[in-house]
Structures are given as structure tokens and as C-alpha cells.
Amino acid sequence: MLNTTNPNSYKYHTKHLHVNILGGLKTTKLESMRITMSIQKPKSYNVLRHSLDLYNDNQVEKFTRKIAERLEIGTSVTRRTLQDLTKELENHRFLLLEKEQQAAAPNYKELTAREIKEAETFLKSKDLLKKTNKLIGQSGVIGEENNRQTMFLIFTSRKTNNPLHCISLGSSGTGKTHLQSKVSELIPEEDKVEITVLSANAFYYFNRTELQHKLILIEDLDGAESVLYPLRELQSKKRITKTVVHKDSKGTTKTIHLTVEGPVSVAGCTTQESIYEDNSNRSFLLYIDESEIQDKKIMDYQRLISAGKVNGEQEHNAKELLKNVQRVLKPIKVINPYAEFLELPKSVFKPRRTNSHYLQFIEAITFYKQWQRHRQYDKDTGEEYIETEIEDIQEANELIIDILLRKSDTLTGACRNHLERLKTYLINQNQTTFTNSEIRRNLRIKESTLRWYHKQLLAENYIHRIKKAKTKSYCFEIVDLGEYDNLRKQIDKALQDCIDRIKGNK
Numbered sequence: 001m002l003n004t005t006n007p008n009s010y011k012y013h014t015k016h017l018h019v020n021i022l023g024g025l026k027t028t029k030l031e032s033m034r035i036t037m038s039i040q041k042p043k044s045y046n047v048l049r050h051s052l053d054l055y056n057d058n059q060v061e062k063f064t065r066k067i068a069e070r071l072e073i074g075t076s077v078t079r080r081t082l083q084d085l086t087k088e089l090e091n092h093r094f095l096l097l098e099k100e101q102q103a104a105a106p107n108y109k110e111l112t113a114r115e116i117k118e119a120e121t122f123l124k125s126k127d128l129l130k131k132t133n134k135l136i137g138q139s140g141v142i143g144e145e146n147n148r149q150t151m152f153l154i155f156t157s158r159k160t161n162n163p164l165h166c167i168s169l170g171s172s173g174t175g176k177t178h179l180q181s182k183v184s185e186l187i188p189e190e191d192k193v194e195i196t197v198l199s200a201n202a203f204y205y206f207n208r209t210e211l212q213h214k215l216i217l218i219e220d221l222d223g224a225e226s227v228l229y230p231l232r233e234l235q236s237k238k239r240i241t242k243t244v245v246h247k248d249s250k251g252t253t254k255t256i257h258l259t260v261e262g263p264v265s266v267a268g269c270t271t272q273e274s275i276y277e278d279n280s281n282r283s284f285l286l287y288i289d290e291s292e293i294q295d296k297k298i299m300d301y302q303r304l305i306s307a308g309k310v311n312g313e314q315e316h317n318a319k320e321l322l323k324n325v326q327r328v329l330k331p332i333k334v335i336n337p338y339a340e341f342l343e344l345p346k347s348v349f350k351p352r353r354t355n356s357h358y359l360q361f362i363e364a365i366t367f368y369k370q371w372q373r374h375r376q377y378d379k380d381t382g383e384e385y386i387e388t389e390i391e392d393i394q395e396a397n398e399l400i401i402d403i404l405l406r407k408s409d410t411l412t413g414a415c416r417n418h419l420e421r422l423k424t425y426l427i428n429q430n431q432t433t434f435t436n437s438e439i440r441r442n443l444r445i446k447e448s449t450l451r452w453y454h455k456q457l458l459a460e461n462y463i464h465r466i467k468k469a470k471t472k473s474y475c476f477e478i479v480d481l482g483e484y485d486n487l488r489k490q491i492d493k494a495l496q497d498c499i500d501r502i503k504g505n506k
Helices: 057-071 075-104 115-122 128-138 143-159 178-184 221-237 292-306 311-326 351-368 390-407 414-428 436-444 447-459 484-505
Strands: 009-013 017-024 034-040 048-053 166-169 192-195 212-220 239-247 252-259 264-271 284-287 332-334 384-386 463-467 474-478
Touching: 009 075, 009 178, 017 075, 017 436, 034 057, 048 239, 057 075, 075 128, 128 143, 143 166, 143 284, 143 311, 143 351, 143 390, 166 447, 178 212, 178 264, 178 292, 212 484, 221 239, 239 264, 239 284, 264 484, 284 414, 292 463, 332 351, 351 384, 351 390, 351 414, 390 484, 414 447, 414 474, 436 447, 436 463, 447 463
Parallel strands: 166 264, 166 284, 192 212, 212 264, 332 384
Antiparallel strands: 009 017, 017 034, 034 048, 239 252, 463 474
């Protein structure tokens, strides 16, 4: 029998010959069986070492005669030993291949009856989104209440036919990657693909359906520039195809098509908002909370961890419940009967794509609440579907207002954050004007960064330069302290008008 205890040195000992296979057995080429062996008679020091392909009859026949001559043994015994060895190695290689396939296969968790019931009970509960957000907080995601819930729903949309995508934006060290990784921990392992660095063509070599309804997580978009184009195509067209030249076993050159099917949900992080405009247009932009309040929440949590006062079991249970909730959600069509009454505020830039995202986000909420919806069937096709309710639209409006607000803003996210901090500082100091040196000193901003912000604010007419009468020196003044609040009110009113129209037509 073949002894494979040592994977780098198989042993095959018979009454007449002792054979050792050095370096184990490769599983990459099934059309050949190239091995390196040492062979000798029992209790003999005369060892013959040789490399050959056991599927090459000429090589085997020559080696048989060489063994018979060198070890002084009959060719019939040698030939039978090599034939039996080949058969044993074939069987072992099939076992190795089977183990490799099992290891590569996604590890789908089989839920127990108790876990299924617990997840379904949770999905049927009242105020589902509020309870979900609370559970996300218990799992260890600190603060970012709106962003974390929006991100969780976007990740959930991977199971629909029109998944959503998101990009987390913020300054370096503000927790973009941390937020994405913590929320992604609530998604089952078999449903996500995490990427740090990927070559330009790597996406085309996934199996055809390997990425279907998967969540693709990119830790830093700066490290994945080469795959941004195929990612965009996968987001928009839900499939990518690459044509390559391939030689078959006979040496004939053929053209083959490599196709990878979607849909997929894509999430990434970056500090550079403007560089990835083509990708950001296809995604929800989630701006990280850089306020002092959020800083305090995170630092308090870090202190609790260091003091050993964080309930690790509670966090684990919250994560497992949300994972199981994801597992019991089933693909189902969503119809929004109120879609024709929904209109975006006129202030939103790129309204066509944003309107599509808005409707898909409402569908994602309805999809997540599928256990609370009456299942209906199309009279013509018999297809099962559920319908959106007004409550879903209201909850979507509450979560999406900040995203629409950013989509309506002429400033970049970083510049807007600076302007809002500047307004707060001036109100607290009870003053209307400021200088660069004063802001740099009190808000602790680098001179180059501050000048870049103020250049953009001057160009967009959010601030203007004025000359002091007494000192004849120049300072700055904000044109309108309430412009952002007014823009928020306009968007809020536009969304509420949609709800009022729906209720009026019921």
C-alpha cells in the first residue's frame, strides 16, 4: 500500500522493491504524472534515483530495464511494481483533488432550527430598522448611526438584482476603513470578497458565477486603481468579458472569451473624492463623521476595551444574529407602486443616476423587510413579489437626506466639513470675520490645506475678502451662515412633498 503520511516523501514497499516518491505529487497537470523516485531492493544499499513521467510508456520501459540491470532483478517484477505504483498514485491524486475542491468551496453555514427561528422573529419585529441599528452598535460599531445603517442596507442589497454600492470618504485616520470592515463583519463570510491589491486582469479569471451576488470590499481605492475600470463595468452592465488568445493541447491558437457574471455590490474607501468621479457617480458617498463628539465616542470605547469592560460575548452574539438574518433573506422581486410620485429635489447634481439610486435604496429597505410583507404573484407570469409601503419610503428619506445634501453641494466633502467647522467657530466666538492665521491656530489646520480650502470657498463665493478700515489689512467673511441649513430644508421639503402626494392619491 502507498504510505502518504509524509506529504514530501511517499513510500511504496513491496516484497521485492522499496520505492520512495520524493517531493510528493503535483495535482496541476492530470495529463501527466511526473515524479522523482528512489528505488532499491530490501536491505540493500544500492539505490537508483530517477525522474520520469509514469504516463510516458517509452520512459517507463527504459527505466524498467535500467532497474533490472542495476538492481539485478527481473523485468516482469519491476514492470508490475511500477504499474501498481502508478495506479496507487492515480487514486491518491484524485483524493488530493477532491480535498482541494472542498477547501476552495465556500463554507456555507447550515443554520439550526433555533437560529432560523431567532432570525425570522427578528425580521418580523416592529421598528426593524431601529432595532437593526441598535444591534449594529452592540456589535462594536461606535457612532456613525446613519452611515452604519445605510452601509448595512447597501451590503444587504447584494442579494437583489440591482445592488447598491458605496464609497467611504474622509481625511486620513478618521476611521473609513474601520467602519467598512466592522460593518462587513456582519455579512456572512461566504458572501464577501475582500481585496487589498489586485492586478488589472485578475477580475476576468474568476469563475463565471463566482462573484454573483457577492460583496466586494476594497480596503483602499488608491491600491486598486488598475481594477477600477472592470469594476465600473461590473457595476453598470453586471458582467465583464475579456477576449484572449489561447493555445490548446495540440498547439492550435484559438480566441476565447472570459466572462464573469454579476451583479455585485462594491464598497471602498478613499481620501481623494475627485479622483474617483466615475466610480463615485455609481455609488453612495458616505462621509465619515469627523466631529469632536464622534472622536470622544471612539476614544471612550478604546478606553473601555483597554480596561476590559467591553462585553465581548454580547458583541459576538449581535454579529452572529445579524449574519443569520442575512442568511435567511431570500431573493425576491420588489415593486414600488408609489415610484411615479417620487421626485428628487432640483438642487441635486446628476439627477438621472441619483434618482436610480434613490429608488433602489427604497427597494433595498423593502427587501430587508420581506418577512413583514404580504407575498403576491403576477397574474401573467406567476412571479412572486412584494410591494413597497409608505413606511419604507419615509425611512429611506430619513437615511438618504444627508447623501442627497452632499449630492447637491458644490463643495467637496472635505471643504464642506471645514466650512461647517468654521461657521461653528465664528458663532461660538460671536464674530463674523476671520483671518488665515487665526483659523490655522484655533482649528489646528496646516497652512497648505487651509489655503486650498479657502481658495475653493472664494471661487464658489462661500466667503469673500474684505479690508479692515482701521488696520487696512485683509480678512475673510462668510457670505451666508445659513446656506447649508436652507439647502437641507429644501431637500427635506421636497421629500416630504412626495410623501404628501402619495397619501393624497391613496
